[in-house]
Amino acid sequence: MQFWRIDSSTKLSELSALVGSRNVDQVLHYNGIERAPNFGQKFEEMCNSTIASITEPVDYQRKQSVLNTFAGDYDVFEEAALSSATNWKLLSAKNTFPMCVKLPDTIVVPDSTRILGNGQSVPPKVFRQAMDMLKNVPHTIDPTIFNDYSTVLSRRLIDANSSKLFYGCEAFSGFNIPWGDIRLYSSLDPDEFADFPVYPETVTDGRKANLQEMPDLLYQYEPWYVYSTSGPRTNTYSFDFHRDMWNGNHNMNGANQLIRFCEAQCYPEYVGSSVNYPTVTLMVKGQILITGVMTDVSVDWDGPIGHDGWYLHCKLSLTITEVSNRPLNHAVVKFMGVIG
Numbered sequence: 345m346q347f348w349r350i351d352s353s354t355k356l357s358e359l360s361a362l363v364g365s366r367n368v369d370q371v372l373h374y375n376g377i378e379r380a381p382n383f384g385q386k387f388e389e390m391c392n393s394t395i396a397s398i399t400e401p402v403d404y405q406r407k408q409s410v411l412n413t414f415a416g417d418y419d420v421f422e423e424a425a426l427s428s429a430t431n432w433k434l435l436s437a438k439n440t441f442p443m444c445v446k447l448p449d450t451i452v453v454p455d456s457t458r459i460l461g462n463g464q465s466v467p468p469k470v471f472r473q474a475m476d477m478l479k480n481v482p483h484t485i486d487p488t489i490f491n492d493y494s495t496v497l498s499r500r501l502i503d504a505n506s507s508k509l510f511y512g513c514e515a516f517s518g519f520n521i522p523w524g525d526i527r528l529y530s531s532l533d534p535d536e537f538a539d540f541p542v543y544p545e546t547v548t549d550g551r552k553a554n555l556q557e558m559p560d561l562l563y564q565y566e567p568w569y570v571y572s573t574s575g576p577r578t579n580t581y582s583f584d585f586h587r588d589m590w591n592g593n594h595n596m597n598g599a600n601q602l603i604r605f606c607e608a609q610c611y612p613e614y615v616g617s618s619v620n621y622p623t624v625t626l627m628v629k630g631q632i633l634i635t636g637v638m639t640d641v642s643v644d645w646d647g648p649i650g651h652d653g654w655y656l657h658c659k660l661s662l663t664i665t666e667v668s669n670r671p672l673n674h675a676v677v678k679f680m681g682v683i684g
Contacts, residue, residue, distance in 0.1 A: 350383075364597055477489075581661070625669075
């Protein structure tokens with residue numbers, strides 16, 4: 345079982361970012377909370393109301409029963425065992441801690457400083473000592489039994505409050521994820537862009553000229569050509585990434601948002617009788633790689649399967665036909681940089 349630590353200022357949008365928008369209602373129902381933007385405040389009110397409604401202290405038999413349900417998560421077991429008499433009232437009634445949101449077993453999120461539930465079983469020795477102490481007056485548990493095994497403060501991997509919540513995380517600090525290096529812009533969404541967590545696997549770039557052969561001329565060894573057009577330059581870019589690369593939590597839908605943004609560029613926007621088709625710009629390190637129209641977006645999925653029942657590995661291919669944002673001629677192309 346996992347619990348997410350929050351405070352009174354936690355917003356519903358933060359819950360959606362953690363578990364995925366389609367899982368929000370399930371979590372709210374699981375905790376008996378109504379949907380509201382000020383999610384943290386509502387949860388705090390529920391905790392305080394529940395504690396105030398219980399006048400009698402929780403007896404040791406009930407504590408043993410609750411602790412037994414946490415035997416599979418050592419950090420949760422320790423948190424409960426050392427809870428105050430007031431917190432035990434909430435534990436007994438709601439099976440949760442003050443300002444800790446229960447997450448259904450069908451939703452699994454990465455380890456972080458705000459997540460309780462490490463999936464480590466309670467050592468038999470600690471479990472027996474805790475249960476025996478509860479039987480005897482004053483029915484409390486000595487915290488020293490956790491000295492050799494404590495995991496509550498040593499399991500932190502990802503800071504869910506980090507500014508990297510949507511753009512990467514410490515879990516991937518050992519990898520060179522180029523956030524901000526590869527971006528796709530759209531003329532129909534001038535205030536938005538899509539960041540790629542990887543560079544294209546390979547880039548095959550090229551330019552071509554279209555010439556027309558003159559009709560046969562007498563006494564000419566080689567044919568004569570007349571220039572017609574240059575291009576179009578059409579490139580395909582393939583990206584190979586994993587849905588966990590955004591922040592270690594594929595429930596946040598970072599990969600899906602990227603894919604849907606790309607796919608949307610294959611569709612026009614209808615404004616009255618006019619049809620506006622988007623022009624996209626793919627940029628690398630702040631330099632334009634290509635500007636043009638998206639003619640094809642293909643997605644190949646394969647395993648493993650994530651917690652939401654869908655594949656985690658993806659290969660995304662984009663085909664863009666250039667529509668240059670400046671006139672191209674011999675001199676312009678000759679002095680272009682390595683990117684573009």
